[in-house]
Amino acid sequence: MAEKFKRMDGRELTEMRPIAAKVGIIPNADGSAMFKSGKTIAYAAVYGPREHHPRNARNPKKGTLRCRYNMISFSVNDRIRPGPSRRSTEISKITEWAIAPVLMLESFPGMVIDVHINIIQADAGTRCAGINAAVMALAHAGIPMKDMVSSISAGKLDKTLVIDLDKAEEDFEEGEGPTDIPVSVTHSGKVTHLQLDGKINKEELKNAIKMAVTACDEVYDIQKKALKNVGQLIEGAKK
Amino acid sequence: MEKIEINSQKITEYFNTGKRFDGRKPEEFRELIIEAGVSENAEGSARVKLGDTDVIVGVKLATSTPYPDSPNKGNFMVSAELSPMSSPRFEAGPPKFPVIEFGRVLDRGLRESGFINWEKLCIKEKEKVWTVFVDIYTINDAGNLMDAAGIGAIAAMKTAKLPKYDEETDMIDYKNITDMPLPLNNVTPIAITAYKIGNKILIDPTREEQDAATARITVGSSEGIISSIQKGEEDSMTPEEIGEALDLIDIAYKNIFKSLEKQLK
Numbered sequence: 001m002a003e004k005f006k007r008m009d010g011r012e013l014t015e016m017r018p019i020a021a022k023v024g025i026i027p028n029a030d031g032s033a034m035f036k037s038g039k040t041i042a043y044a045a046v047y048g049p050r051e052h053h054p055r056n057a058r059n060p061k062k063g064t065l066r067c068r069y070n071m072i073s074f075s076v077n078d079r080i081r082p083g084p085s086r087r088s089t090e091i092s093k094i095t096e097w098a099i100a101p102v103l104m105l106e107s108f109p110g111m112v113i114d115v116h117i118n119i120i121q122a123d124a125g126t127r128c129a130g131i132n133a134a135v136m137a138l139a140h141a142g143i144p145m146k147d148m149v150s151s152i153s154a155g156k157l158d159k160t161l162v163i164d165l166d167k168a169e170e171d172f173e174e175g176e177g178p179t180d181i182p183v184s185v186t187h188s189g190k191v192t193h194l195q196l197d198g199k200i201n202k203e204e205l206k207n208a209i210k211m212a213v214t215a216c217d218e219v220y221d222i223q224k225k226a227l228k229n230v231g232q233l234i235e236g237a238k239k
Numbered sequence: 240m241e242k243i244e245i246n247s248q249k250i251t252e253y254f255n256t257g258k259r260f261d262g263r264k265p266e267e268f269r270e271l272i273i274e275a276g277v278s279e280n281a282e283g284s285a286r287v288k289l290g291d292t293d294v295i296v297g298v299k300l301a302t303s304t305p306y307p308d309s310p311n312k313g314n315f316m317v318s319a320e321l322s323p324m325s326s327p328r329f330e331a332g333p334p335k336f337p338v339i340e341f342g343r344v345l346d347r348g349l350r351e352s353g354f355i356n357w358e359k360l361c362i363k364e365k366e367k368v369w370t371v372f373v374d375i376y377t378i379n380d381a382g383n384l385m386d387a388a389g390i391g392a393i394a395a396m397k398t399a400k401l402p403k404y405d406e407e408t409d410m411i412d413y414k415n416i417t418d419m420p421l422p423l424n425n426v427t428p429i430a431i432t433a434y435k436i437g438n439k440i441l442i443d444p445t446r447e448e449q450d451a452a453t454a455r456i457t458v459g460s461s462e463g464i465i466s467s468i469q470k471g472e473e474d475s476m477t478p479e480e481i482g483e484a485l486d487l488i489d490i491a492y493k494n495i496f497k498s499l500e501k502q503l504k
Contacts, residue, residue: 086339093336100473181468190475194456196468197351202485205465209478 005160008168016152016164016215017125019236021132021226023140031141033226035133038166039123044133045116046141052112063108067095069130071119091127092117098131098151098184098193104144113143124167125153128182131193136223140230149192150219151184154208156200161208163215181205183212187220247451255437259448265441266487268494273390273502275398280413283399283421287391289443291381293325296391297374298399298421302411305361305368313360314370317346319388325377341375344469345389345430348459349373352428352466354396359422362404369401371421382446385457389430390499396421397503426461427499431491433458433484435476440483442491456481458488462496 005013017038026032029045036042052058069091073080095117103113115137117130128151135149155165158175165180172178179198185191191209200208218236226234253260263269269290278284283298303314319341321329349355360369373395375388403415433440434452444452453474459467465485470476476484 086343089336089339090343093340097471097473101475186475190477191470191481192475194468194470194476194481196465197347198466199351199353200465201463202465202489205468205485206478206482209481213478 005157007157007162009166013160013162014211014215016218017166019219019222020233021136021222022231022233023136023226024230029137029141031137031139031143033133033136033140035129035136037125037129037164039121040125040129041120042126042129042133043118043120044130044137046113046134046137046143047116048113048141049108049111049143050114052110058110060109061106063105063111063113065096065100065103065105065113065115067092067099067115067117067134069095069117069119069127071122071126075119075122091130094127094193094195095131095134099135099138099149101190101192102135102145102147102149102186103138104146107144113138113141122167124165124170124180125182128152128184131184132219132223136227139227147186147188148220148223149184149186150216150223151182151193152212152215152219154181154183154212154215155179156181156198156204156208161204161211163211181208181212183209183216185213185216189213243450246447250448250451251437254439254441254448254451257439259441261445263443265439266490268443268491271390271495271498273394273499275394275503281395282402282416283395283397285391285394285398287387287394289381289383289387290445291379292383292387293378293381294384294387294391295376295378296388296395298395299372299374300399300402300411301370301372302362302367302404302409303370305365309357310365311361311368312357313355313368315346315350315355315373316370317349317373317375317392318342319345319375320377321380321384322377326380329377329380340469340471341385341388344385344457344459344467345373345375345392347467347469348389348428348430348457349392349396352426352459352461352464353424354426354428354461356422356424362406367406367409371396380446382444382449383432385432386430386443389459390495393427393429393499394503396423426464427496428459428461428466429492429495429499430457430459430467431488431495432456433487435474435480435484438480440480440487442487456484458485460488460492462492463489
Protein backbone atom coordinates (compact mmCIF):
# COMPACT_ATOMS: atom_id res chain seq x y z
CA MET A 1 0.00 0.00 0.00
CA ALA A 2 1.42 3.36 -1.03
CA GLU A 3 0.03 5.51 1.73
CA LYS A 4 -1.65 4.38 4.90
CA PHE A 5 -5.35 5.15 4.99
CA LYS A 6 -6.21 7.83 7.56
CA ARG A 7 -9.53 7.70 9.38
CA MET A 8 -11.36 10.97 9.88
CA ASP A 9 -11.29 10.79 13.67
CA GLY A 10 -7.72 9.51 13.77
CA ARG A 11 -8.54 5.97 14.92
CA GLU A 12 -6.37 2.99 14.01
CA LEU A 13 -7.94 0.72 11.37
CA THR A 14 -8.90 -1.96 13.91
CA GLU A 15 -9.71 0.48 16.68
CA MET A 16 -13.32 0.77 17.78
CA ARG A 17 -14.79 3.93 19.21
CA PRO A 18 -14.58 4.27 23.01
CA ILE A 19 -17.13 1.89 24.51
CA ALA A 20 -18.85 1.92 27.87
CA ALA A 21 -21.47 -0.27 29.51
CA LYS A 22 -23.65 -0.27 32.58
CA VAL A 23 -25.90 -3.02 33.88
CA GLY A 24 -28.95 -2.23 35.98
CA ILE A 25 -30.25 1.08 34.67
CA ILE A 26 -34.01 0.54 34.84
CA PRO A 27 -35.30 -0.50 38.28
CA ASN A 28 -38.68 -1.75 37.06
CA ALA A 29 -37.20 -4.19 34.56
CA ASP A 30 -36.17 -7.76 35.35
CA GLY A 31 -32.89 -6.96 33.69
CA SER A 32 -31.50 -3.86 32.01
CA ALA A 33 -28.35 -2.45 30.52
CA MET A 34 -26.83 0.44 28.61
CA PHE A 35 -24.20 0.10 25.89
CA LYS A 36 -22.41 3.08 24.45
CA SER A 37 -20.14 3.14 21.43
CA GLY A 38 -18.79 6.60 20.68
CA LYS A 39 -21.89 8.79 20.45
CA THR A 40 -24.26 5.86 19.90
CA ILE A 41 -26.20 4.96 23.04
CA ALA A 42 -28.54 1.99 23.41
CA TYR A 43 -30.71 1.06 26.38
CA ALA A 44 -32.23 -2.39 26.80
CA ALA A 45 -34.82 -3.67 29.29
CA VAL A 46 -35.94 -7.25 29.80
CA TYR A 47 -39.35 -8.29 31.11
CA GLY A 48 -39.98 -11.96 31.64
CA PRO A 49 -40.06 -14.85 31.26
CA ARG A 50 -43.77 -14.12 31.55
CA GLU A 51 -47.07 -15.32 30.17
CA HIS A 52 -47.14 -15.15 26.39
CA HIS A 53 -50.05 -13.30 24.82
CA PRO A 54 -51.75 -13.84 22.47
CA ARG A 55 -52.17 -17.49 23.40
CA ASN A 56 -51.95 -18.74 19.84
CA ALA A 57 -48.45 -17.30 19.55
CA ARG A 58 -47.17 -19.58 22.32
CA ASN A 59 -44.62 -22.24 21.52
CA PRO A 60 -45.38 -25.28 23.68
CA LYS A 61 -41.84 -26.62 23.25
CA LYS A 62 -39.76 -23.62 24.20
CA GLY A 63 -39.92 -20.01 25.25
CA THR A 64 -40.08 -17.15 22.76
CA LEU A 65 -37.64 -14.27 22.59
CA ARG A 66 -39.40 -11.10 21.48
CA CYS A 67 -37.22 -8.07 20.76
CA ARG A 68 -38.37 -4.60 19.89
CA TYR A 69 -35.75 -2.23 18.49
CA ASN A 70 -36.77 1.40 18.41
CA MET A 71 -35.00 4.67 17.68
CA ILE A 72 -36.40 7.49 19.77
CA SER A 73 -37.69 10.38 17.69
CA PHE A 74 -34.85 12.75 18.57
CA SER A 75 -32.01 10.23 18.36
CA VAL A 76 -31.02 11.65 14.96
CA ASN A 77 -31.05 15.08 13.27
CA ASP A 78 -34.25 14.60 11.26
CA ARG A 79 -36.99 13.62 13.68
CA ILE A 80 -38.07 10.01 13.30
CA ARG A 81 -41.80 9.47 13.22
CA PRO A 82 -42.66 7.42 16.31
CA GLY A 83 -43.88 3.86 15.82
CA PRO A 84 -42.53 0.84 13.97
CA SER A 85 -41.01 1.22 10.51
CA ARG A 86 -39.90 -1.36 7.96
CA ARG A 87 -36.34 -0.82 9.14
CA SER A 88 -37.05 -1.19 12.85
CA THR A 89 -39.20 -4.27 12.23
CA GLU A 90 -36.31 -5.92 10.42
CA ILE A 91 -33.69 -4.98 13.02
CA SER A 92 -35.95 -6.27 15.80
CA LYS A 93 -36.03 -9.69 14.14
CA ILE A 94 -32.31 -9.64 13.36
CA THR A 95 -31.69 -8.94 17.05
CA GLU A 96 -33.80 -11.96 18.06
CA TRP A 97 -31.86 -14.16 15.64
CA ALA A 98 -28.54 -12.80 16.89
CA ILE A 99 -29.30 -13.63 20.51
CA ALA A 100 -31.64 -16.65 20.55
CA PRO A 101 -28.89 -19.22 19.79
CA VAL A 102 -27.27 -18.66 23.20
CA LEU A 103 -30.45 -18.61 25.30
CA MET A 104 -31.75 -21.80 26.92
CA LEU A 105 -35.29 -21.07 25.80
CA GLU A 106 -36.32 -24.71 26.27
CA SER A 107 -36.45 -23.91 30.03
CA PHE A 108 -39.52 -21.72 29.50
CA PRO A 109 -42.03 -23.52 27.26
CA GLY A 110 -45.04 -21.37 26.43
CA MET A 111 -43.51 -18.24 27.96
CA VAL A 112 -42.17 -15.06 26.39
CA ILE A 113 -39.13 -12.96 27.19
CA ASP A 114 -39.58 -9.37 26.07
CA VAL A 115 -36.56 -7.23 25.27
CA HIS A 116 -37.17 -3.56 24.62
CA ILE A 117 -34.32 -1.66 23.01
CA ASN A 118 -34.31 2.10 22.68
CA ILE A 119 -31.64 3.92 20.75
CA ILE A 120 -31.25 7.12 22.73
CA GLN A 121 -28.65 8.71 20.48
CA ALA A 122 -27.50 7.48 17.09
CA ASP A 123 -24.18 7.83 15.33
CA ALA A 124 -24.13 4.57 13.30
CA GLY A 125 -23.76 1.07 14.72
CA THR A 126 -27.10 1.22 16.51
CA ARG A 127 -28.14 -2.40 15.84
CA CYS A 128 -24.82 -3.65 17.24
CA ALA A 129 -25.08 -1.43 20.32
CA GLY A 130 -28.67 -2.62 20.78
CA ILE A 131 -27.64 -6.27 20.61
CA ASN A 132 -24.76 -5.70 23.07
CA ALA A 133 -27.10 -3.99 25.54
CA ALA A 134 -29.83 -6.61 25.08
CA VAL A 135 -27.53 -9.57 25.81
CA MET A 136 -26.31 -7.90 29.00
CA ALA A 137 -29.88 -7.14 30.07
CA LEU A 138 -30.86 -10.80 29.48
CA ALA A 139 -27.92 -12.02 31.60
CA HIS A 140 -28.83 -9.45 34.26
CA ALA A 141 -32.40 -10.81 34.27
CA GLY A 142 -30.95 -14.24 35.08
CA ILE A 143 -32.06 -15.90 31.84
CA PRO A 144 -29.95 -19.07 31.52
CA MET A 145 -27.43 -18.69 28.72
CA LYS A 146 -24.92 -21.03 27.07
CA ASP A 147 -22.65 -18.28 25.80
CA MET A 148 -22.46 -14.51 25.32
CA VAL A 149 -23.07 -12.57 22.13
CA SER A 150 -21.06 -9.50 21.18
CA SER A 151 -21.63 -7.31 18.17
CA ILE A 152 -19.60 -4.86 16.11
CA SER A 153 -19.54 -3.49 12.58
CA ALA A 154 -16.65 -4.29 10.34
CA GLY A 155 -16.40 -2.02 7.36
CA LYS A 156 -14.55 -1.04 4.26
CA LEU A 157 -13.74 2.55 3.34
CA ASP A 158 -12.71 2.70 -0.31
CA LYS A 159 -10.29 -0.28 -0.32
CA THR A 160 -9.34 -0.36 3.36
CA LEU A 161 -10.88 -2.67 5.94
CA VAL A 162 -11.71 -1.00 9.24
CA ILE A 163 -13.65 -1.70 12.42
CA ASP A 164 -16.70 0.17 13.70
CA LEU A 165 -17.84 2.80 11.18
CA ASP A 166 -19.29 5.96 12.66
CA LYS A 167 -21.89 8.10 10.84
CA ALA A 168 -19.30 10.31 9.13
CA GLU A 169 -17.57 7.19 7.79
CA GLU A 170 -20.88 5.68 6.68
CA ASP A 171 -21.33 8.79 4.54
CA PHE A 172 -17.80 8.49 3.08
CA GLU A 173 -17.99 8.90 -0.69
CA GLU A 174 -14.47 8.52 -2.08
CA GLY A 175 -13.28 5.61 -4.21
CA GLU A 176 -15.37 2.50 -3.63
CA GLY A 177 -17.30 4.28 -0.88
CA PRO A 178 -18.32 2.70 2.41
CA THR A 179 -19.27 -0.92 3.09
CA ASP A 180 -20.93 -1.66 6.40
CA ILE A 181 -20.82 -5.20 7.78
CA PRO A 182 -22.53 -5.61 11.15
CA VAL A 183 -21.53 -8.93 12.70
CA SER A 184 -22.56 -10.63 15.95
CA VAL A 185 -20.57 -13.56 17.32
CA THR A 186 -20.72 -15.81 20.34
CA HIS A 187 -17.69 -15.87 22.61
CA SER A 188 -16.89 -19.30 21.13
CA GLY A 189 -16.64 -17.69 17.67
CA LYS A 190 -19.93 -18.64 15.98
CA VAL A 191 -21.59 -16.05 13.80
CA THR A 192 -25.22 -15.42 14.82
CA HIS A 193 -25.79 -12.31 12.74
CA LEU A 194 -24.24 -10.98 9.56
CA GLN A 195 -25.45 -8.23 7.25
CA LEU A 196 -23.75 -6.21 4.56
CA ASP A 197 -24.36 -3.09 2.52
CA GLY A 198 -21.82 -1.90 0.00
CA LYS A 199 -19.24 -3.42 -2.28
CA ILE A 200 -16.66 -6.05 -1.35
CA ASN A 201 -15.05 -9.21 -2.70
CA LYS A 202 -15.05 -12.64 -1.08
CA GLU A 203 -11.51 -12.54 0.33
CA GLU A 204 -11.99 -9.06 1.80
CA LEU A 205 -15.25 -10.22 3.34
CA LYS A 206 -13.60 -13.22 4.99
CA ASN A 207 -10.92 -10.93 6.45
CA ALA A 208 -13.53 -8.42 7.61
CA ILE A 209 -15.37 -11.18 9.48
CA LYS A 210 -12.10 -12.23 11.13
CA MET A 211 -11.45 -8.64 12.19
CA ALA A 212 -14.96 -8.38 13.64
CA VAL A 213 -14.57 -11.64 15.57
CA THR A 214 -11.34 -10.31 17.12
CA ALA A 215 -12.88 -6.92 17.91
CA CYS A 216 -15.82 -8.62 19.61
CA ASP A 217 -13.43 -9.93 22.28
CA GLU A 218 -13.00 -6.36 23.46
CA VAL A 219 -16.77 -5.87 23.58
CA TYR A 220 -17.10 -9.15 25.47
CA ASP A 221 -14.62 -8.02 28.15
CA ILE A 222 -16.63 -4.86 28.82
CA GLN A 223 -19.94 -6.78 28.88
CA LYS A 224 -18.50 -9.27 31.38
CA LYS A 225 -17.02 -6.56 33.58
CA ALA A 226 -20.29 -4.60 33.59
CA LEU A 227 -22.23 -7.74 34.55
CA LYS A 228 -19.88 -8.38 37.47
CA ASN A 229 -20.20 -4.78 38.64
CA VAL A 230 -23.92 -4.04 38.46
CA GLY A 231 -24.71 -0.35 38.72
CA GLN A 232 -21.25 0.80 37.76
CA LEU A 233 -20.31 2.50 34.52
CA ILE A 234 -17.55 0.42 32.96
CA GLU A 235 -15.44 2.10 30.33
CA GLY A 236 -13.14 0.55 27.76
CA ALA A 237 -9.40 1.03 28.03
CA LYS A 238 -8.29 4.43 26.77
CA LYS A 239 -6.11 4.16 23.71
CA MET B 240 -46.43 -29.46 12.18
CA GLU B 241 -45.49 -33.07 12.88
CA LYS B 242 -45.33 -33.92 9.21
CA ILE B 243 -42.86 -31.07 8.73
CA GLU B 244 -40.70 -32.32 11.60
CA ILE B 245 -40.50 -35.88 10.31
CA ASN B 246 -39.75 -34.62 6.80
CA SER B 247 -37.07 -32.27 8.12
CA GLN B 248 -35.41 -35.02 10.08
CA LYS B 249 -35.27 -37.33 7.05
CA ILE B 250 -34.03 -34.57 4.75
CA THR B 251 -31.30 -33.58 7.24
CA GLU B 252 -30.11 -37.16 7.75
CA TYR B 253 -30.03 -37.84 4.01
CA PHE B 254 -28.34 -34.52 3.18
CA ASN B 255 -25.64 -35.15 5.76
CA THR B 256 -24.66 -38.19 3.70
CA GLY B 257 -24.33 -35.71 0.79
CA LYS B 258 -27.62 -36.42 -0.97
CA ARG B 259 -30.80 -34.52 -1.81
CA PHE B 260 -34.10 -36.29 -2.40
CA ASP B 261 -34.41 -34.91 -5.92
CA GLY B 262 -30.83 -35.92 -6.73
CA ARG B 263 -29.50 -32.39 -7.21
CA LYS B 264 -25.99 -31.29 -6.23
CA PRO B 265 -25.80 -28.79 -3.32
CA GLU B 266 -25.20 -25.81 -5.64
CA GLU B 267 -27.62 -26.92 -8.35
CA PHE B 268 -30.71 -24.84 -9.12
CA ARG B 269 -33.96 -26.37 -10.34
CA GLU B 270 -35.00 -25.59 -13.90
CA LEU B 271 -35.20 -21.81 -14.26
CA ILE B 272 -37.72 -20.31 -16.67
CA ILE B 273 -37.72 -16.56 -17.14
CA GLU B 274 -40.41 -14.93 -19.22
CA ALA B 275 -40.18 -11.17 -19.67
CA GLY B 276 -43.03 -8.85 -20.70
CA VAL B 277 -45.89 -10.73 -19.10
CA SER B 278 -47.93 -7.63 -18.25
CA GLU B 279 -49.47 -5.15 -20.68
CA ASN B 280 -49.73 -2.28 -18.24
CA ALA B 281 -46.46 -2.51 -16.37
CA GLU B 282 -43.43 -0.64 -17.73
CA GLY B 283 -41.46 -3.83 -17.26
CA SER B 284 -42.42 -7.29 -16.01
CA ALA B 285 -41.28 -10.84 -15.68
CA ARG B 286 -42.50 -14.21 -14.55
CA VAL B 287 -39.97 -16.56 -13.00
CA LYS B 288 -40.44 -20.25 -12.40
CA LEU B 289 -37.96 -22.22 -10.38
CA GLY B 290 -39.25 -25.75 -10.45
CA ASP B 291 -42.78 -25.33 -9.02
CA THR B 292 -41.97 -22.00 -7.43
CA ASP B 293 -43.61 -19.21 -9.36
CA VAL B 294 -43.41 -15.43 -8.95
CA ILE B 295 -44.45 -12.44 -11.02
CA VAL B 296 -42.62 -9.11 -10.85
CA GLY B 297 -43.67 -5.76 -12.28
CA VAL B 298 -41.93 -2.41 -12.64
CA LYS B 299 -44.03 0.75 -12.44
CA LEU B 300 -42.67 4.24 -12.86
CA ALA B 301 -43.95 7.45 -11.36
CA THR B 302 -42.54 10.93 -10.86
CA SER B 303 -41.94 12.44 -7.47
CA THR B 304 -39.87 15.02 -5.63
CA PRO B 305 -36.32 13.88 -4.86
CA TYR B 306 -35.13 13.45 -1.30
CA PRO B 307 -33.26 16.53 0.01
CA ASP B 308 -30.01 14.55 0.41
CA SER B 309 -30.10 13.29 -3.19
CA PRO B 310 -31.57 16.15 -5.25
CA ASN B 311 -30.39 14.74 -8.60
CA LYS B 312 -31.13 11.05 -8.03
CA GLY B 313 -34.17 8.93 -8.68
CA ASN B 314 -36.02 6.94 -6.02
CA PHE B 315 -36.39 3.19 -5.72
CA MET B 316 -38.74 0.95 -3.80
CA VAL B 317 -39.08 -2.82 -3.71
CA SER B 318 -42.14 -4.33 -2.11
CA ALA B 319 -43.37 -7.88 -1.96
CA GLU B 320 -46.62 -9.64 -1.30
CA LEU B 321 -46.52 -13.20 -0.08
CA SER B 322 -49.91 -13.78 -1.57
CA PRO B 323 -52.32 -16.12 0.26
CA MET B 324 -52.95 -17.56 -3.19
CA SER B 325 -49.47 -19.06 -3.28
CA SER B 326 -49.44 -21.10 -0.06
CA PRO B 327 -51.77 -22.23 2.71
CA ARG B 328 -49.21 -20.70 5.08
CA PHE B 329 -49.68 -17.11 3.91
CA GLU B 330 -52.47 -14.98 5.27
CA ALA B 331 -53.97 -11.77 3.99
CA GLY B 332 -53.52 -8.62 6.03
CA PRO B 333 -50.96 -5.97 6.80
CA PRO B 334 -47.34 -6.90 6.02
CA LYS B 335 -45.63 -8.94 8.72
CA PHE B 336 -41.93 -9.48 9.19
CA PRO B 337 -41.18 -12.03 6.42
CA VAL B 338 -42.67 -9.75 3.78
CA ILE B 339 -40.80 -6.72 5.05
CA GLU B 340 -37.50 -8.62 5.14
CA PHE B 341 -38.14 -9.97 1.67
CA GLY B 342 -38.54 -6.50 0.18
CA ARG B 343 -35.69 -4.94 2.12
CA VAL B 344 -33.13 -7.65 1.35
CA LEU B 345 -33.83 -7.51 -2.38
CA ASP B 346 -33.96 -3.71 -2.29
CA ARG B 347 -30.47 -3.53 -0.74
CA GLY B 348 -28.97 -5.98 -3.23
CA LEU B 349 -30.25 -4.00 -6.21
CA ARG B 350 -29.63 -0.57 -4.71
CA GLU B 351 -26.07 -1.08 -3.44
CA SER B 352 -24.68 -2.84 -6.49
CA GLY B 353 -24.62 0.17 -8.79
CA PHE B 354 -27.20 -1.55 -11.02
CA ILE B 355 -29.27 1.60 -11.40
CA ASN B 356 -27.97 4.85 -12.87
CA TRP B 357 -29.57 7.16 -10.32
CA GLU B 358 -28.58 10.46 -11.96
CA LYS B 359 -30.25 9.50 -15.24
CA LEU B 360 -33.53 9.09 -13.34
CA CYS B 361 -33.43 12.81 -12.55
CA ILE B 362 -35.84 14.90 -14.64
CA LYS B 363 -35.21 18.29 -12.99
CA GLU B 364 -32.78 18.69 -10.13
CA LYS B 365 -34.39 19.30 -6.72
CA GLU B 366 -37.84 19.16 -8.31
CA LYS B 367 -38.67 16.07 -10.29
CA VAL B 368 -37.25 12.57 -10.50
CA TRP B 369 -38.44 9.14 -11.56
CA THR B 370 -39.38 6.70 -8.83
CA VAL B 371 -38.97 3.06 -9.74
CA PHE B 372 -41.38 0.68 -8.02
CA VAL B 373 -40.55 -3.01 -8.18
CA ASP B 374 -43.52 -5.05 -6.96
CA ILE B 375 -43.31 -8.78 -6.37
CA TYR B 376 -46.25 -11.14 -6.13
CA THR B 377 -45.82 -14.79 -5.28
CA ILE B 378 -47.95 -17.22 -7.27
CA ASN B 379 -46.77 -20.57 -5.89
CA ASP B 380 -44.35 -21.25 -3.04
CA ALA B 381 -42.35 -24.42 -3.62
CA GLY B 382 -39.30 -23.06 -1.82
CA ASN B 383 -36.72 -20.32 -2.45
CA LEU B 384 -39.16 -17.54 -3.29
CA MET B 385 -36.51 -14.95 -2.45
CA ASP B 386 -34.06 -15.96 -5.19
CA ALA B 387 -36.84 -16.37 -7.76
CA ALA B 388 -38.12 -12.88 -6.91
CA GLY B 389 -34.63 -11.38 -7.20
CA ILE B 390 -34.13 -12.90 -10.64
CA GLY B 391 -37.59 -11.64 -11.63
CA ALA B 392 -36.76 -8.12 -10.46
CA ILE B 393 -33.64 -8.04 -12.64
CA ALA B 394 -35.48 -9.40 -15.66
CA ALA B 395 -38.32 -6.91 -15.22
CA MET B 396 -35.95 -3.97 -14.76
CA LYS B 397 -33.71 -4.92 -17.68
CA THR B 398 -36.70 -5.03 -20.01
CA ALA B 399 -38.51 -1.95 -18.65
CA LYS B 400 -39.09 1.15 -20.80
CA LEU B 401 -39.93 4.65 -19.62
CA PRO B 402 -43.43 5.99 -20.34
CA LYS B 403 -43.85 9.34 -22.07
CA TYR B 404 -43.64 12.27 -19.68
CA ASP B 405 -44.78 15.80 -20.46
CA GLU B 406 -42.80 18.28 -18.39
CA GLU B 407 -45.18 21.17 -19.02
CA THR B 408 -48.31 19.48 -17.81
CA ASP B 409 -46.43 17.15 -15.44
CA MET B 410 -48.40 14.22 -16.79
CA ILE B 411 -47.27 10.69 -17.53
CA ASP B 412 -48.85 9.01 -20.51
CA TYR B 413 -48.75 5.35 -19.56
CA LYS B 414 -50.34 4.32 -22.84
CA ASN B 415 -47.40 5.79 -24.68
CA ILE B 416 -44.26 3.86 -23.82
CA THR B 417 -41.01 5.28 -25.24
CA ASP B 418 -38.00 3.34 -26.52
CA MET B 419 -35.97 4.61 -23.54
CA PRO B 420 -34.93 1.71 -21.34
CA LEU B 421 -34.59 2.10 -17.60
CA PRO B 422 -31.09 3.60 -17.09
CA LEU B 423 -29.02 0.66 -15.82
CA ASN B 424 -25.30 0.02 -15.53
CA ASN B 425 -23.45 -3.03 -16.73
CA VAL B 426 -23.72 -5.13 -13.57
CA THR B 427 -26.16 -7.92 -12.76
CA PRO B 428 -26.66 -8.16 -9.00
CA ILE B 429 -28.23 -11.56 -8.41
CA ALA B 430 -29.26 -12.40 -4.84
CA ILE B 431 -28.65 -16.06 -4.04
CA THR B 432 -29.47 -17.72 -0.74
CA ALA B 433 -27.54 -20.59 0.82
CA TYR B 434 -29.25 -22.71 3.48
CA LYS B 435 -27.69 -24.64 6.34
CA ILE B 436 -29.20 -28.10 6.85
CA GLY B 437 -27.55 -30.12 9.57
CA ASN B 438 -23.90 -29.22 9.13
CA LYS B 439 -24.00 -28.78 5.38
CA ILE B 440 -24.93 -26.05 2.96
CA LEU B 441 -27.20 -26.12 -0.09
CA ILE B 442 -28.79 -23.73 -2.55
CA ASP B 443 -32.28 -23.42 -4.05
CA PRO B 444 -34.15 -25.54 -1.51
CA THR B 445 -37.52 -27.11 -2.15
CA ARG B 446 -40.18 -26.05 0.35
CA GLU B 447 -39.45 -29.18 2.40
CA GLU B 448 -35.70 -28.53 2.38
CA GLN B 449 -36.29 -24.92 3.37
CA ASP B 450 -38.31 -26.14 6.37
CA ALA B 451 -35.39 -28.37 7.39
CA ALA B 452 -32.89 -25.50 7.24
CA THR B 453 -31.82 -23.89 10.51
CA ALA B 454 -30.01 -20.87 9.07
CA ARG B 455 -29.71 -19.06 5.77
CA ILE B 456 -27.54 -16.43 4.19
CA THR B 457 -28.58 -14.30 1.22
CA VAL B 458 -25.74 -12.77 -0.79
CA GLY B 459 -26.34 -10.16 -3.49
CA SER B 460 -23.35 -10.06 -5.82
CA SER B 461 -22.30 -9.28 -9.35
CA GLU B 462 -19.37 -11.18 -10.83
CA GLY B 463 -17.60 -11.67 -7.51
CA ILE B 464 -18.35 -8.25 -6.04
CA ILE B 465 -20.66 -8.66 -3.06
CA SER B 466 -23.02 -5.76 -2.42
CA SER B 467 -25.43 -7.10 0.20
CA ILE B 468 -25.68 -9.87 2.78
CA GLN B 469 -28.38 -10.95 5.16
CA LYS B 470 -27.99 -13.88 7.50
CA GLY B 471 -31.35 -15.18 8.67
CA GLU B 472 -32.95 -17.56 11.17
CA GLU B 473 -32.06 -18.72 14.64
CA ASP B 474 -28.95 -20.78 14.13
CA SER B 475 -25.34 -19.70 14.13
CA MET B 476 -22.84 -20.41 11.36
CA THR B 477 -19.11 -20.82 11.71
CA PRO B 478 -16.86 -18.62 9.54
CA GLU B 479 -16.00 -21.84 7.61
CA GLU B 480 -19.69 -22.52 6.89
CA ILE B 481 -20.05 -18.94 5.67
CA GLY B 482 -17.03 -19.51 3.42
CA GLU B 483 -18.60 -22.68 2.00
CA ALA B 484 -21.84 -20.78 1.36
CA LEU B 485 -19.94 -18.04 -0.51
CA ASP B 486 -18.22 -20.65 -2.70
CA LEU B 487 -21.50 -22.38 -3.60
CA ILE B 488 -23.10 -19.01 -4.33
CA ASP B 489 -20.22 -18.17 -6.71
CA ILE B 490 -20.86 -21.30 -8.75
CA ALA B 491 -24.62 -20.78 -8.75
CA TYR B 492 -24.19 -17.13 -9.79
CA LYS B 493 -22.37 -18.10 -12.98
CA ASN B 494 -25.11 -20.55 -13.99
CA ILE B 495 -27.97 -18.18 -13.21
CA PHE B 496 -26.24 -15.31 -14.97
CA LYS B 497 -25.80 -17.40 -18.13
CA SER B 498 -29.41 -18.53 -18.05
CA LEU B 499 -30.64 -14.98 -17.51
CA GLU B 500 -28.60 -13.62 -20.44
CA LYS B 501 -29.81 -16.39 -22.72
CA GLN B 502 -33.49 -16.13 -21.80
CA LEU B 503 -33.63 -12.32 -22.01
CA LYS B 504 -32.18 -12.25 -25.54
